[in-house]
Amino acid sequence: MNTWLPIPTDTDFSLYNLPFGIFEGPDGQRRAGVAIGNHIIDLAAAADHGLFGKRRFFRRLFEQPVLNEFIAQGKPLSTRIRRRLQQWLSAPEAPENAAALLIEQQRVRMHLPLHVGDYTDFYSSIEHATNVGRMFRPDNPLLPNWRWLPVGYHGRASSIVVDGTPIRRPHGQILPKGSEIPIFSASQQLDFELEIAFVIGKDSTLGQPIPIEEAEDYIFGLVLFNDWSARDIQRWEYVPLGPFLGKNFASSISPWIVPLEALKPFRVKGPRQDPAPLDYLRTTGARNIDLALEVSLRTPTGAETVICRSNARYLYWSMAQQLTHHTVNGCNVRVGDLMASGTISGPTPDSYGSLLELAWGGQRPISLSDGSTRTFLLDGDTVTMRAHAQKGDVRVGFGQVSGTICA
Structure with missing residues (x-):
């Protein structure tokens, strides 16, 4: 898979990975993101731009301070999210909303991704x-x-x-x-x-x-x-x-x-x-x-x-x-x-x-x-x-x- 986004060849966070986490940006709000190269895709912003459909549902889901509710939706949904992001990243050229959805990892603070009950x-x-x-x-x-x-x-x-x-x-x-x-x-x-x-x-x-x-x-x-x-x-x-x-x-x-x-x-x-x-x-x-x-x-x-x-x-x-x-x-x-x-x-x-x-x-x-x-x-x-x-x-x-x- 190829992408318009410059990604280091030895990155842990390739197009094949797309792991989920919780980050805090310059605005001080915790929300869900996906790591890609040296960047994070802001999932709440992606929801706002209609990347996944059902904007209000996904915006609320990805504005949670932990991933538990998202994970509880089941693997079919998380798989669908990853595949949609792979499609977005594999476009022939950078989409118009790229700047709104991406943030450099060095600009954020990472948090516990879960509420660990046991x-x-x-x-x-x-x-x-x-x-x-x-x-x-x-x-x-x-x-x-x-x-x-x-x-x-x-x-x-x-x-x-x-x-x-x-x-x-x-x-x-x-x-x-x-x-x-x-x-x-x-x-x-x-x-x-x-x-x-x-x-x-x-x-x-x-x-x-x-x-x-x-x-x-x-x-x-x-x-x-x-x-x-x-x-x-x-x-x-x-x-x-x-x-x-x-x-x-x-x-x-x-x-x-x-x-x-x-x-x-x-x-x-x-x-x-x-x-x-x-x-x-x-x-x-x-x-x-x-x-x-x-x-x-x-x-x-x-x-x-x-x-x-x-x-x-x-x-x-x-x-x-x-x-x-x-x-x-x-x-x-x-x-x-x-x-x-x-x-x-x-x-x-x-x-x-x-x-x-x-x-x-x-x-x-x-x-x-x-x-x-x-x-x-x-x-x-x-x-x-x-x-x-x-x-x-x-x-x-x-x-x-x-x-x-x-x-």
């Missing part, structure tokens, strides 16, 4: 689960249930923040090495976790599980997700009920929701599952996504180092399996709910998706481009995650999610 975090990378297990249970790294079900826990939706939001170092109880009495302290082992998350696109009914063959009908799109983690707080508190204050102080997401349909060209089969899952979790076909993932760390000196390169194709449990298992007991989901994958680590040390693994629990400090080293994050450090999928000339990316640690 958030669940999974633990779906066998490499990550095995690495963590080896550190703490060398003789039994994978617990007996791990290969049978997508392990997960319910997180805190209220502390999910958008790209660029500063992350305050959390305080909590920590058990010093060799002590039997905990102390109250700021975390000294602050970490990131490289994840993706999918957005629920339609409500399900309480008491009715979502069958595996219908699971992707409920997935609207994906975002990048950083599950910030305080390892020392987590270590003391997680037995017997799992993560709590070591996790719920902040999670960061990228501002643009990439529609699931935009990722269709990049679908691949996941790892072989052994033993075979129970019947309700069995799938066929390409359920994973060949999505290149990258993490960089910028120190207060300004030096930035890529410290991890991984891929979403490594996930052992697919999105469909995660969602089906989540609802198999009758738990319902709602539009805007967020389901994160868990840390996505690959098979090699440079693909490990957390500092816990990269520095192996603090035993192997990683070297950065300015000569400094890290085992965990220091104040002033900025973590940035990026993701893109590419097949030939077709590129679909997520932009980035970043956060800077402050005291």
Whole structure:
């Protein structure tokens, strides 16, 4: 596809992508937009110009400060909007209304695209689960249930923040090495976790599980997700009920929701599952996504180092399996709910998706481009995650999610 709009060849936001987000322009009003190259298409303005028909309906829909109501209209509508925008962008020359509909991304502020009602975090990378297990249970790294079900826990939706939001170092109880009495302290082992998350696109009914063959009908799109983690707080508190204050102080997401349909060209089969899952979790076909993932760390000196390169194709449990298992007991989901994958680590040390693994629990400090080293994050450090999928000339990316640690 060609367009009259100048777009960088390496942009995440190509004509094949057209992700949805919420931006605030110079007028101070939040509204819906679609990213294209270095610009945003103002969907409320596009509605005013009759691009989608039913001007009043679409204007009201796109002037909402979150995308939940738009997403709830269903995939047929969001697909229609994307196709209409592709047609508009593929015209032989710039339409007369181009200046009224486009705004440069550098002139806007991005906001959370959703009201997140509920958030669940999974633990779906066998490499990550095995690495963590080896550190703490060398003789039994994978617990007996791990290969049978997508392990997960319910997180805190209220502390999910958008790209660029500063992350305050959390305080909590920590058990010093060799002590039997905990102390109250700021975390000294602050970490990131490289994840993706999918957005629920339609409500399900309480008491009715979502069958595996219908699971992707409920997935609207994906975002990048950083599950910030305080390892020392987590270590003391997680037995017997799992993560709590070591996790719920902040999670960061990228501002643009990439529609699931935009990722269709990049679908691949996941790892072989052994033993075979129970019947309700069995799938066929390409359920994973060949999505290149990258993490960089910028120190207060300004030096930035890529410290991890991984891929979403490594996930052992697919999105469909995660969602089906989540609802198999009758738990319902709602539009805007967020389901994160868990840390996505690959098979090699440079693909490990957390500092816990990269520095192996603090035993192997990683070297950065300015000569400094890290085992965990220091104040002033900025973590940035990026993701893109590419097949030939077709590129679909997520932009980035970043956060800077402050005291």
